[in-house]
Amino acid sequence: MTASLVLAVRETQYIEPLLHYVQHSEYGEMLNIKAFSRMEAFTEYMKGGETPEAIVGDPAFIEAWLLGGRAAVPWAILEEAGDMASGKNKSVIGGKRIAKYQALPALLAFMLQLCDIQRSRMAPTLNEGTMLLGVVSGSGSSGKTTVAMNIAKQLGSQGLSVFYLNLETVDSSGLFLRPPGGNGPGLERLLYEIQATRDTGSTFAINIGHYAVRQEVLSCDTFRPIGNVKEMQQMSARDAQELLELLAADGGYDAVIVDTGNIGDERTEAVLQRCEHLVWVLRDDEVSMFKTGKWLHHLTSPDAGKNGDLLGKSLFAVNFARENNPQTPLPEGLMPDVVLPFISSWSLPNRGELSLNSPQFQRGILKLYGMITGLALPGLASGGESV
Numbered sequence: 001m002t003a004s005l006v007l008a009v010r011e012t013q014y015i016e017p018l019l020h021y022v023q024h025s026e027y028g029e030m031l032n033i034k035a036f037s038r039m040e041a042f043t044e045y046m047k048g049g050e051t052p053e054a055i056v057g058d059p060a061f062i063e064a065w066l067l068g069g070r071a072a073v074p075w076a077i078l079e080e081a082g083d084m085a086s087g088k089n090k091s092v093i094g095g096k097r098i099a100k101y102q103a104l105p106a107l108l109a110f111m112l113q114l115c116d117i118q119r120s121r122m123a124p125t126l127n128e129g130t131m132l133l134g135v136v137s138g139s140g141s142s143g144k145t146t147v148a149m150n151i152a153k154q155l156g157s158q159g160l161s162v163f164y165l166n167l168e169t170v171d172s173s174g175l176f177l178r179p180p181g182g183n184g185p186g187l188e189r190l191l192y193e194i195q196a197t198r199d200t201g202s203t204f205a206i207n208i209g210h211y212a213v214r215q216e217v218l219s220c221d222t223f224r225p226i227g228n229v230k231e232m233q234q235m236s237a238r239d240a241q242e243l244l245e246l247l248a249a250d251g252g253y254d255a256v257i258v259d260t261g262n263i264g265d266e267r268t269e270a271v272l273q274r275c276e277h278l279v280w281v282l283r284d285d286e287v288s289m290f291k292t293g294k295w296l297h298h299l300t301s302p303d304a305g306k307n308g309d310l311l312g313k314s315l316f317a318v319n320f321a322r323e324n325n326p327q328t329p330l331p332e333g334l335m336p337d338v339v340l341p342f343i344s345s346w347s348l349p350n351r352g353e354l355s356l357n358s359p360q361f362q363r364g365i366l367k368l369y370g371m372i373t374g375l376a377l378p379g380l381a382s383g384g385e386s387v
Contacts, residue, residue: 003115004050007035008057008065009078014216016099021104026359041063054114062095074114105357106338113219130248133257133372134275138263138292138369142283143319144195145172146355147340148259149218150365151279153356155373156219160254163208163247164215164222167240167271168261171225171234176355177217187213187223188231194242208250217356221253237266244274263295277372280313284328284342285322293331315371317364337371340364 009015015035034052036042040063046055046065055065055075062077076096098110124144136147145168148247152164166173190211197206212221213355226232247256258275260268272278282288315337318326322342330336341360348354 002032003112004032005111005115006052007033008061010058012037027108033062049274054139056111076114130253132244132248132275133277134258134260134271135279137281138295139288142281142288144281145259147281147317148257149176152220152257153218154369155255162220163253163256164218164220165256167267168257169229174225177215187225189228191239194239195335206246207262208246223370230315235267237270240267240270241274267324280314280316282318284318284326286328289330338364338367
């Protein structure tokens with residue numbers, strides 16, 4: 001379904017390359033942009049034209065529209081670098097602010113997110129309570145973190161309140177994300193509070209909001225990565241279990257996406273037991289399939305005694321697949337729930353941004369989204385030029 005958006009900027013030389021890129025890319029099927037460079041034409045259209053799903057424009061255009069009293073759809077102002085640094089447009093409240101000059105894929109992905117927010121206002125919500133979803137892998141280099149962050153971003157972009165929790169011993173999400181600024185208390189302090197509360201028998205209520213930070217790239221909350229590897233190594237299964245319980249009981253999140261470390265460590269064991277949904281990421285090669293099969297056999301064997309429902313709550317995503325079909329057979333008895341393609345552009349230096357903005361990859365993530373939530377909603381995409 002094509003999303004409708006109004007773009008209002010003063011420069012025609014800004015509009016023309018953007019529309020040309022949309023017309024000759026995958027965005028042509030996803031986004032219908034009606035653009036204006038003259039204030040009179042814009043205001044006249046907004047008075048009597050069809051209501052778009054979102055509006056993006058220069059501050060003067062947005063202010064003129066808001067003065068008309070019709071702010072019923074999501075909107076964003078386009079800010080130049082100097083204005084963003086100075087906070088010049090703080091008087092325009094209620095909308096989003098994005099950089100006017102940036103990579104076209106990122107800009108268009110944001111526009112699609114605005115349209116999706118409008119649609120999600122009328123969309124069904126997740127079941128009552130916080131959904132805990134663990135993303136796991138039986139082998140290394142499977143792309144697990146890329147999958148986990150794309151799922152978090154997809155849910156967050158649909159208007160859901162999401163927390164992305166990275167439990168790797170070495171948090172690799174910093175390769176994809178810019179760590180939020182500030183130096184407030186983070187996960188290491190929260191773990192200390194959890195342990196202290198447990199040791200003293202205190203009933204002190206821990207507020208997750210004191211330790212969380214907003215990660216706008218993913219449209220969700222998270223913790224700043226822990227720099228000290230030893231602190232993560234000392235995190236026990238019980239610590240992880242209590243952390244998950246805190247996030248679930250917080251009441252502020254629709255979903256918690258848990259990015260796990262090695263399949264055999266204590267933290268991952270807590271995730272396997274506590275999360276009601278699991279996504280297994282398998283690399284499309286013989287080693288990954290073999291290791292995953294061995295781990296599944298071990299974890300579901302009668303001797304394990306803890307994971308009787310593991311397969312029932314698991315989905316299997318084959319990653320790095322060429323020609324959209326797995327070239328390597330899955331472990332016996334398993335079928336892929338989704339196949340995620342090999343993206344050659346991810347070998348480029350700016351892989352972090354590309355990994356969160358790939359149309360082909362996000363189509364697979366959207367399929368996972370629908371299977372996990374039972375909701376079929378439109379999604380995002382991206383590509384590679386800039387304005």
